[in-house]
Structure formats: C-alpha cells, structure tokens
Amino acid sequence: MFLILTLLLCFYVAWNIGANDVGNNMGTPVSAGSLSFKNAVLIAVIFEFLGAVLVGGYVVKTISTDILNLSLYEGDPRILIIAMFCSLLASGFWITIATVFKMPVSTTHSIIGAVVGAGLVTVGAGAICWAKIKLIAISWLVSPFLGGLISYIIFNIYKYLIFNKDDPFIQLKRIAPFFVFIVIFTLAMATIYKGLKNLHLNLDLVPALLISVAAGAAGAVFTAIRMKNKKASGDQVNDVEDFSKPLHVIAASYECFAHGANDVANAVGPVFGIIMLTKYLKYKAGSDIPGSMIQFMTCSGGGIPPYILLIGAAGIVLGITTFGKNVMETIGKRITEITPSRGFASGFATATTVLLGSRLGCPLSSTHIVVGTVAGVGIGRGIGTLNAKVLLSIFMSWFLTLPVSAGLCVLLYLLLKDIIIRLI
Amino acid sequence: MWAFFNLFYKSPIELINEHFKVVSEVYELAKLNFNCWREGKEFNYEVVDQKEHEADIIREKVSEVITTSLMSSLRKEDILSLVWVQDEIADACQDLMHILDFKRVKLTPEMTEKFRQIFEITDKAMTEYSALLNNFYNFSRADWAPRYKRVIPQEIENISKFEKDIDRVKHSLGKIIYNSESTHSAIEIYFISKMTIIIDRTSNELKRAAERIKRMIAK
Numbered sequence: 001m002f003l004i005l006t007l008l009l010c011f012y013v014a015w016n017i018g019a020n021d022v023g024n025n026m027g028t029p030v031s032a033g034s035l036s037f038k039n040a041v042l043i044a045v046i047f048e049f050l051g052a053v054l055v056g057g058y059v060v061k062t063i064s065t066d067i068l069n070l071s072l073y074e075g076d077p078r079i080l081i082i083a084m085f086c087s088l089l090a091s092g093f094w095i096t097i098a099t100v101f102k103m104p105v106s107t108t109h110s111i112i113g114a115v116v117g118a119g120l121v122t123v124g125a126g127a128i129c130w131a132k133i134k135l136i137a138i139s140w141l142v143s144p145f146l147g148g149l150i151s152y153i154i155f156n157i158y159k160y161l162i163f164n165k166d167d168p169f170i171q172l173k174r175i176a177p178f179f180v181f182i183v184i185f186t187l188a189m190a191t192i193y194k195g196l197k198n199l200h201l202n203l204d205l206v207p208a209l210l211i212s213v214a215a216g217a218a219g220a221v222f223t224a225i226r227m228k229n230k231k232a233s234g235d236q237v238n239d240v241e242d243f244s245k246p247l248h249v250i251a252a253s254y255e256c257f258a259h260g261a262n263d264v265a266n267a268v269g270p271v272f273g274i275i276m277l278t279k280y281l282k283y284k285a286g287s288d289i290p291g292s293m294i295q296f297m298t299c300s301g302g303g304i305p306p307y308i309l310l311i312g313a314a315g316i317v318l319g320i321t322t323f324g325k326n327v328m329e330t331i332g333k334r335i336t337e338i339t340p341s342r343g344f345a346s347g348f349a350t351a352t353t354v355l356l357g358s359r360l361g362c363p364l365s366s367t368h369i370v371v372g373t374v375a376g377v378g379i380g381r382g383i384g385t386l387n388a389k390v391l392l393s394i395f396m397s398w399f400l401t402l403p404v405s406a407g408l409c410v411l412l413y414l415l416l417k418d419i420i421i422r423l424i
Numbered sequence: 425m426w427a428f429f430n431l432f433y434k435s436p437i438e439l440i441n442e443h444f445k446v447v448s449e450v451y452e453l454a455k456l457n458f459n460c461w462r463e464g465k466e467f468n469y470e471v472v473d474q475k476e477h478e479a480d481i482i483r484e485k486v487s488e489v490i491t492t493s494l495m496s497s498l499r500k501e502d503i504l505s506l507v508w509v510q511d512e513i514a515d516a517c518q519d520l521m522h523i524l525d526f527k528r529v530k531l532t533p534e535m536t537e538k539f540r541q542i543f544e545i546t547d548k549a550m551t552e553y554s555a556l557l558n559n560f561y562n563f564s565r566a567d568w569a570p571r572y573k574r575v576i577p578q579e580i581e582n583i584s585k586f587e588k589d590i591d592r593v594k595h596s597l598g599k600i601i602y603n604s605e606s607t608h609s610a611i612e613i614y615f616i617s618k619m620t621i622i623i624d625r626t627s628n629e630l631k632r633a634a635e636r637i638k639r640m641i642a643k
Contacts, residue, residue, distance in 0.1 A: 155567070163569035237565045237572070339565060371494075381497040381567055384643070390494045 002423040006085060006274050010308070011315040013092040014267035017107045018048065018319020020099050021263060024350075024370045025255040028343040034245040035252070045317045047253045051260025052313035055191055055358055057304045059262055062361045063111060063269025064276070066132050068119045073127075081277045082420045083118035083413065084270040090114040090409035091266065094401065099323075106365035109401040111266040112136060117406030121413045139362040143353050144372025151349035151376035158341050159380070162240060169232040169239045176227060177220035179247055183348055185216035187254050190355040219250075244340035251347030258354035259366045260316060266363070268312040272304055278424070342377045349373040368398065436489050436496060436503045437564045441557050443482040443507055447514045448550055450475045451626065454517035455543055461524045462531060462539070469521035476518045483511050497568070502640050509633045516625035523619060529612045532604060538597035539623070542590055546626050549586035552579055553630050560637050573641055580634045587631040594624050 026040040035043070064084070073080040091111040098105040112133075119127035165171045193208035203211070223246070232239045338346070350366065350373045357364035371394065453472045460467035486507045490500045531539070556579040563572040601616050608616070 159567045159569060163566045164571065166571065168566075168569075235562075237562045241565070342567075375495065378495045378497065383495055383497065384499040384502070385490065385493075385496040387491070387494055390492065394494070 002420070003275070003278060005423070006088075006271055007308075007311055009085070009088050009092065010267050010271040010311055011318075013088055013095070013111075014264065014312045014315025015319040015322075016092055016095040016099070017263050017266055018316035019323030020095055020105075020107060020319070021259060021366055022048075022320045024366050025252055025259055025347075028338045028346060028374075029245075029248050029252045029340075032245075032248060032338050032340050032343045034248040034340045034343065040252075041321055043249070043253050044256045044320045047256035048260035048316050048320065049313045051257035051262075052264035052316060053260075053306070053309050055257075055261035055355070056264040056268065056309050056312065058358050058361045059265035059363050060269045060272050060304050060309075062132075062136075062363060063115065063265050064273035066361075067112065067115050067129055067136075069123075069127050069129055072123045077277045077281055078421055078424050079122050081274050081281075081424055082417050083122045083409075084115075084273045084277075085420055086412040086416060087111065087114035087118040087409045088267070088270040089416075090117065090405050090412050093412075094405045094408055098401075105397060105401045106367045107263060107266045108363045108365040109140070109398065110405045111269065112363060113402035113405035114409040115270065116402070117409035118413060120406065121410040136363060139357060139360075139364060140368065143357060143362075143364050144368045144375075146372075147349045147353040147369040148372040148376030148379070149349075150352055151345045151373035152380045154345040154348060155342060155377045155380040158345060162341075163237075168236050169243070172240050172243055173227045173230070176243065176247060177224040179344070180223040180250060181216040181220040183216075183247075183250050183254055184219040185212045186348075186352055187257065187355075188212035188215045190352075190359060191257075241340050244344055248340040248343040248347065251344045251351065254351040255347045255354070255366075258351040258358065260313065261358040262354045262364055263366060264309060264312040264316060267315060268304070268308050269363075271308055271312075275305070275308065281424070338374070338377075345380075346370070346373040346377050349376065365398075435561075435564065436486055436498065437557075437561045439482060439486045439489060440503070440507050440510065441561050443479055443486065444510055444554065444557055446475060446479040446482060447510055448554065450479060450514040450517045451546075451550060454520055455547075457521055458524065458539075458543075461528070462536065464528065464530075467521075467524070469518075469525050472518055472521045476514045479511060479514045483507050497564070498640055499643070502636065502643075506633060506636045506640070509629050509636060512629040512632075513626050516622055516629065520619065520622045523615075523622065527612075527615055529608070529615055531616070532600070532607055534600050535597065535604075535616065538593055538600065539620075541593045542597070542620075542623055545586050545589050545593065546623075546630075549583055549590070549627050549630050552582045552586065553634060555579055556583065556634060556637060560641070563641070576637070576641060580638050583630055583634040587627045590624060590627040594620060 022041075022044050026035070026044050029035040030037060030040050068080070068083070070080070088111070091107070091114040094110050094114070095105065095107055116128055116133065161175055162168045162171045189208060189212040192203050192211060193205065226246075227243065230243065350369050353369050353373075354364055354366050450472060453475055457467040457469065457472060487504060490496065490503055496503070556576060559572070559576050559579065563569075563576065566572045597620055598617070601613055601620065604613060
C-alpha cells in the first residue's frame with residue numbers, strides 16, 4: 001500500500017516536471033517557427049522518455065544515496081523512508097505552486113532543497129553530506145556559465161561562417177552537415193560510452209567512438225543529400241533561417257533527451273531510496289540481510305529497477321501532453337529574438353551541458369542552463385541593455401526554491417510522520 | 425514557466441516594424457481624408473483616431489518588452505526613442521484630422537498643387553523609411569553581420585533628401601499662403617499655415633527616426 005502510494009507520488013512529481021520544464025526545451029523551436037505545437041509535443045514525448053529510460057540512472061543514485069549521511073539512519077531506517085517520502089511530496093507541491101503562480105523555478109533545486117530539509121528535520125546538520133552539497137552547488141553555479149560559453153561559441157561560428165559571408169545560403173549548405181554530425185556524435189557518445197547500464201550495455205571507448213562516428217556520419221550524409229537541391233529564394237536571411245529549422249529541431253530533440261536523462265531523477269531518486277529501504281527492512285525482518293543498510297543501498301542495490309524509470313518517464317510524458325501544450329501555446333508567442341539559428345546554438349549548448357552533468361551524476365537545473373545559453377547567444381549579439389531588476393528577480397527565484405522546499409519538507413515531515421510510519 | 429519566457433521576449437525591432445505598418449495606415453487614412461476635405465466631401469476623423477490608438481497599443485508593447493526582457497542587443501533608450509518618434513507621425517496625422525474638422529477652407533489651385541507635391545514626396549519618404557526599417561530588421565536577424573547594413577546609409581540619405589525637398593515645397597507654399605489676402609481671410613491664412621506645419625511634421629519625424637537608426641547602427 002505504501003509502495004503504491006510512493007509510486008503514485010513519483011508519477012505526480014514526474015508529471016510536474018514534464019509540465020513545468022517542457023517549455024524550456026520546446027518553447028524555442030515552437031516560437032521560432034521551427035516546429036508546430038503538435039510535433040513539438042510528439043518529439044518531446046519520445047526523446048524525454050528515451051533520455052529518462054536510457055540514461056536516467058546516474059543522477060538517481062546521487063539524490064537517493066549521496067546527499068544524506070545514511071549511516072545516521074542505521075538505527076531506524078523508517079525515519080529515512082519518511083524523510084524521502086516527505087521530500088518528494090514537498091518538491092511536488094512546491095513545483096505545482098510555482099507553476100500556478102507562474103514562477104520560473106528549478107525542479108532540481110526543489111528536490112535537493114527538500115532532501116536537505118528532510119535531513120535537517122530528522123537528524124540535524126550532521127545528516128547532510130555537505131561536501132556533496134558543495135559540489136552540487138558549484139555545478140549549479142558553473143553550469144549556466146558553461147552552457148553560455150558553448151552557446152556563445154556556436155553562435156559566433158554560425159555568425160562568422162554563415163551570416164558574414166557573401167552567400168550565406170551556400171555556406172549553410174556546406175556547413176549544416178558538420179553541425180548535424182557534431183550533434184549526433186555528441187548525443188551518441190554521451191549515451192553509449194560506458195552508459196546504457198539499464199540495458200546492460202557498457203561499451204568501451206573504441207566501440208562507442210566507432211558507433212558515434214557512424215551515426216554522426218549517417219546524419220551528415222542525409223543532411224547533405226536533403227540540402228543538395230535546395231535553392232535560395234532571394235531573401236538570404238529567411239533562407240538561412242528556414243534551413244536552420246531542421247538543425248534547431250535536432251538540437252531541441254537532443255535537449256529533451258538530456259532533460260529526460262537528468263530530471264527524471266528528481267522524481268525517481270527519492271523513490272529509489274524508499275524502495276531499497278523498504279526491501280532492506282523486509283530482509284531485516286526475515287533475518288536475511290547481507291551487511292549494513294549503507295552496503296545494501298550503495299552496493300548490493302545494483303541498478304535502478306527499470307519500472308521506476310518507466311513510471312518517471314511516463315509521468316514526464318503525461319505532464320508534457322496535458323499541461324505542456326498549454327504552456328507552449330502561452331509562451332509560444334512570447335519568446336525572445338530566438339530564430340532557428342540562435343535556437344540551435346542555445347539548444348545544443350543546453351543539451352550538452354545537461355547531459356555532461358547527467359553522466360557525472362550531477363543533478364543540474366535545465367531551467368538555469370537554458371537561461372545561461374540564451375544569455376550566451378544574447379552576449380554574442382552584443383548587450384545594449386541588461387535589465388538588472390529582471391536579473392535580480394531571476395536570482396531571487398533561484399535562491400528562494402531551496403529554503404522554501406526545505407521548509408515545506410520540514411513541515412510535511414512534522415505533520416505526516418506518525419501517519420506514514422503506520423503505513424510502512 | 426510562462427514567467428521564465430517573459431525574460432526573453434519578442435524582438436523589439438519586429439514590434440517597431442509592426443508599429444510603423446500601423447503608422448503608415450494612419451498616414452494613408454489621413455491623406456485620404458485630407459483629399460475629401462479639400463474636395464468638400466464628408467470625411468471621418470474618428471477612423472484615424474482609432475488607428476492611431478492601435479499604434480499607441482503597439483508602442484506600449486515595445487515599452488513592456490524592453491522593460492521586462494533580461495537583455496537586448498540595443499540600448500533601451502534608443503529603442504524607446506525610435507518608437508516614440510514614429511508615433512509622432514501618427515500623432516501629426518491625428519492632429520491634422522482634428523484641425524480639418526474645425527473649419528472648411530477653399531484652397532487655390534496653386535495651394536492644391538503644392539499640397540499634392542508635399543504628399544507625393546512624403547509618400548516616397550514613407551516607402552523609403554519602410555524599406556529602411558525592413559533592412560534594419562534583417563540586419564538584426566542576421567546578428568548584425570556587416571554585409572546586411574550596406575544599403576542602410578543610402579536609405580537614410582534618401583529620407584534626408586526627401587525631407588529637404590518637402591522643406592523647399594513648404595517654403596514656396598508659405599509664400600503663396602501669406603500672399604493670398606485677396607482670396608482668404610486672416611483666420612483662413614492662419615488655418616492653412618497651421619495645416620502645412622502639421623503635415624510637414626511627418627517628414628521631419630521620418631528624418632529623425634532615420635537618424636536614430638543611423639546612430640544605433642553606428643554603435
């Protein structure tokens with residue numbers, strides 16, 4: 001009964017993530033005119049699902065086992081179960097509230113803040129692995145800048161190699177296959193090199209490189225063939241942007257994949273912890289335990305059960321298809337001076353940064369990285385106006401999430417611990 | 425999530441383009457109504473008022489975009505001053521309609537010819553400015569790639585030239601007006617003179633707007 005409740009909660013949080021974050025990835029291609037709403041939802045559904053299921057395992061373990069000092073819960077693992085449950089609930093509530101009040105919050109910050117709150121209310125400051133939190137915090141600070149740097153570089157490559165030339169359309173026909181190669185190669189390498197543990201595929205460098213190069217080359221050849229017979233219409237800028245739309249769509253798909261890989265953990269991480277602890281308690285009751293709780297959680301726990309990732313992925317997909325379309329329709333007309341070419345730079349940079357974080361087991365905020373990458377493109381175009389007031393409100397909403405979700409988790413723990421303990 | 429994308433709003437230049445399209449419509453309606461007034465026919469100044477109000481709404485949207493966006497490649501002051509200068513053209517057309525509604529005055533054939541010339545050159549200036557805005561927009565869409573700004577200085581020069589031509593015609597019209605005591609009363613002379621000044625505002629504001637764009641490009 002408790003497990004079913006946990007899985008339903010996982011689905012609810014994943015639904016929130018899908019609804020809240022889909023605009024990050026698909027908002028730019030929809031508003032730039034690269035994709036219709038219907039196709040954007042379809043692509044988001046497919047790639048978020050694939051990212052979550054194929055590469056979603058790395059960050060899950062960070063959230064479930066690396067943030068709290070598990071040894072302090074050896075005495076009574078039920079406390080940790082309640083803590084994880086409340087952190088998931090707090091995170092879900094906060095994201096829902098933020099969505100209703102149209103606040104740009106990070107789902108990642110929300111769950112991390114809630115887990116920290118759970119540790120503080122159950123044991124105290126000693127329960128938190130502050131070294132890990134420091135690393136996570138550093139990654140949060142670094143990732144928007146890294147994303148911004150990558151998008152700035154790609155944007156300038158686009159500008160100097162294409163727009164600045166006398167015949168930008170011909171240049172684009174020459175260069176687009178290379179862009180496609182880079183995107184597909186990066187995506188393939190990030191996914192399959194010592195990855196895909198969920199499918200029991202653990203490829204070494206050489207085979208991963210060969211497969212990635214082959215996939216990238218296939219994409220490049222296909223692009224070159226498709227563009228070969230395309231002719232310019234006369235409006236150079238329009239032509240370049242029109243033929244940048246497929247690149248933008250590819251980058252957005254890559255973004256969705258990366259987002260699924262990184263953010264499914266925000267829903268699945270605590271659930272994985274709860275399920276492993278519940279299993280541990282069952283074995284303990286039967287006097288059948290191999291070692292301590294920590295050993296069980298970190299070593300003998302093995303891989304993430306696929307069904308949990310599937311539930312998380314399904315929740316994200318439902319969030320996209322229900323709420324997400326409304327979000328995209330609302331924001332579709334509001335997006336910046338994002339054209340397909342700039343969207344490609346931003347999308348590729350976001351996806352690469354998020355996927356890098358996923359492979360390193362870092363729970364990154366895709367919301368913040370998108371702000372960084374779009375700002376990187378903006379810096380590339382030159383800054384005539386930087387709105388300090390808006391910048392401050394962004395930072396405020398970023399910093400607000402951590403204490404609010406932590407506080408909410410503390411409150412929920414105090415209110416619900418007696419009820420939940422009876423269900424375990 | 426909706427609020428997140430407020431940070432990066434629509435291109436202000438695209439909005440300025442939209443604003444000028446509506447301003448052009450205001451000008452065309454004003455010109456049509458002026459001809460009706462001149463021929464002694466009925467005209468409706470309220471239609472011009474409504475169109476001018478539409479232009480005001482877009483102008484406000486530009487302000488909103490600039491003040492709620494995180495960043496823009498152009499200075500906020502430059503964007504706002506450009507849209508306000510454009511809006512002055514719509515305001516001038518609106519003022520013209522209101523003043524025409526106060527009184528009917530019969531124009532001499534020489535005056536009619538001069539007004540026709542002024543409108544003809546103003547039409548050319550409006551078309552040139554529209555092309556300038558379009559090129560400026562393309563320049564922005566191409567991320568300020570230098571090759572896209574080649575035609576812009578020529579267009580700015582053309583608008584300046586049109587403004588000078590209108591000044592010449594206005595000067596000769598002024599001579600005709602102030603020497604028409606035999607055909608018009610003092611109040612009628614004042615009225616026609618006031619009309620001329622308002623019509624002239626259109627070309628002056630077009631030139632000012634072109635100069636704004638020139639400064640933005642230079643930066």
